[in-house]
Amino acid sequence: MPTPAVPDVLARLLVSTRNKPEATAVVVGESALTYREFDAASAALAARLRAAGVCRGQTVLLYLRQSVHTVVGMAAALRLGAAWCVVEPGHPVERIETLLHDVDCAALVLDDTQSPQVPDSARIHDAARALADAAPRPLAVLEVGGSQGYGPAPGAEPAPAVDEPGDLPAYIITTSGSTGEPKGIVVSRDNLAHMVAARRDEPGRPTFSTCRFTWDGSLLLLFQALCTGGTAVLADHRAIPDASACAGLVLRWRVAQLVSPPSFYRLMLPHLAGADAHLREVILAGEAFPEALIPQHRAVLPDTRLRNEYGPTETTVTVLAHPVSGPYGGKVPIGTPLGTTAAHVLDERLRPAPAGQLGELYVGGAQVAQGYTARPGGTAQYFVADPFSAGPGARMYRTGDLVRVNEAGEIEFHGRADGQLKVRGVRVERQAVEAVLESHPAVRQATVLGVPDEHGDTGLVAFWSPAGTAVALPDTRELIELCAAHLHDQAVPETFVTVGAMPLAATGKTDEAALLALLPDAPGRPSGGAGSGWTPLQSVVARLWTRVLKHDRFGLRDSFFSVGGNSRRVVELHLGLQREWPGAVRVGQLFDLDTVEAQAAALVAAQSRVRAGGNDGRPGERQ
Incomplete structure (x- = not known):
């Protein structure tokens, strides 16, 4: 049975503009745009991008600090039939250069360098120009904001691309590969449209996300709001690390629905007292849900529903959901499929695992992304033929997550089949971090483990052994700087432990339990x-x-x-x-x-x- 067609998100956004032109469409920090203003801004930027040579199917790199400009850039790309890719300034330049070689990127958008609101504007501008010079194909550089706004006066804008093929890319999200190099995940317009259509949330309400635009969790409620005439509220680059400031936005805009990683929501909770007068639901996603958070939530927001959602980036943001009630005995389920998604728990021979037994989760349906940029081998390995679908060319995504179906028919997460972790909502490949550490001449071997703290939040601990030829050993700062130069923020270990040699288990593999036993129970005093x-x-x-x-x-x-x-x-x-x-x-x-x-x-x-x-x-x- 073919998957039913759903309306394109740009078409739905234009309907919201016609129906509610003076309503507030998007808020990022202290900046807000009505639907009329948002439509005009994205149309003007689309005209500039088209004049710069951006064509259908190409990519626009949004090299922006988190702001309302980023959302305008997303919509502008969609209007041209192009895709967007958000990369924040400060991201390692080598990783961006790799991305530019993998993707047909035609333009780079950055903040106006004369704006006093943009710290380090000269450095950001120089980095953007260096990226353009190093790009393998022509890369136009456009500034937004400041005196010129987004582009030319009304009347020069191209017609919005609302009838484009659904298999055109909508956006590209980058994640770490196992070697430390970024890999881009290509998500189509159809994928995004089905994600929005799968949500049965109340339309037209204010939503809030604590997530950065570099993580697809930021899209979970963004387009839900814009496609139904609601208000999408997000934190800007100044407020996003500040739990109190984020909570202030929730209260000021009387947000009805919120999405956050559990670790950050725990920090927001003390500042949300009274928000249940308007906050109908909190969605937690991106990390394992610590059950201890449930009573904390209920103590502050007794009238607000709580939901756990799950979805790899390769399956377009979110595909499973579970309304949280509890108690659960330590495992909060990740839920049951949303929309047209199909979830299969399979053994190593791709047969359904017996009820209650562990298996690997495979996800099928209309939200399965197109694959990885310039990585046909990786795409073939993880995006496999779907034997459970009668649709021609149907594929399912091999998540690498070990799960089981409990007695209530809900899927429970039980870890990874590989070395992948989620840290503050962002995917981290252990092998990538280990490879960077082992590139140091004084490091012989490194093992990186995810260790939960007292709140259940995962932090990275790097155990490393010195090379036999090392004359001087690096200190913690040197190793942090090495990792920060090659990895994103969440992949930089928080703790470093030196060991004489890696302990081995009876299997000959690194004895991770022995390494964890080396961790101190409590930190020392400042010395x-x-x-x-x-x-x-x-x-x-x-x-x-x-x-x-x-x-x-x-x-x-x-x-x-x-x-x-x-x-x-x-x-x-x-x-x-x-x-x-x-x-x-x-x-x-x-x-x-x-x-x-x-x-x-x-x-x-x-x-x-x-x-x-x-x-x-x-x-x-x-x-």
């Missing part, structure tokens, strides 16, 4: 500088760093982000500072105040302001 010339306040700040970083190998002027800090850990650091000095610093400031010295100085300044205002207590305290 070195903390006892030699550091002020008492600096020592207190250092203890907070140690608690968050799980090590004390940093100096007074070391950057938090060069010694193991990341966007999740900076939020945890801010929570610790808030407990000690309420209101003294905002989480966004910690990206600039990134040393113990600078943070202690900011606390001193905050205390001085409080005293000058007549309050002898700590900043933010009531007397």
